[in-house]
Amino acid sequence: MRKPLIAANWKMYKIPAEAIDFTDAFLPLVANQEKTEIVLCPSMTSLGVAIAATKGTQVHIGAQTMHWLDNGAYTGETSPTMLNAIGATHVLIGHSERRQYFNETDETVNMKLKSALAHKLIPIVCVGEQKAERESGHTNDVLQQQLSIGLQGIDPAIATPLVIAYEPVWAIGTGLTATPQIADDAHKFIRAQIAELLSPAIAASTRILYGGSVKPDNAASLCCLENIDGALVGGASLDPISFAQIIANSSI
């Protein structure tokens, strides 16, 4: 039985005071949502206040990226030990915006994933195809490549916390959403790949989230499918009421 997970990716939005305004409004709205794992991923400067504000609640805090090393001369980077030290529990890895604007590759995804698992951070590894790749019939090839390199050398014995987010790039921030059928097919393919690359047991327990223009009114149709175990939400997670509605509508 996979516990549903709904994560908010705030991207480069919200200063610390706005993060606190969010949690003040949001926490009472989800006080009874024990069935869903809820994660907020603020920017680095709001991690600390978000962790303090959610202490003692069932809401977890994750980072939007990290380096794979513990420390070193890497200006601007944040390490897994730094995330551990402040109490972050989850980390997004390989979001398409990191791949597009910050040169992240399947190889760096792989190094970050190994590091996150070693540091007991729950990794949410993002994969997904571009519009042209879908239109030319290459979606599964792209997913296969991202996963085979991203998951290379991962020890199945420590892979249980792995979470995958399927985010078709053409659906991110565009208002275009994958149909439930498109999303479920991709998730099914991803699960089969995990079975081959890691093990059938890990494939069965891995949560696979959908991301791309998830809103309160489409959350139920996307999140209730056999292979979809939750959502990674961008724009609609910035507003506490809308994000709480997505969580409520997903658990119907």
Ligand SMILES: O=C[C@H](O)COP(=O)(O)O
């Ligand atoms: O990480 C979240 C995704 O990029 C989805 O963003 P969006 O909900 O604004 O389309």
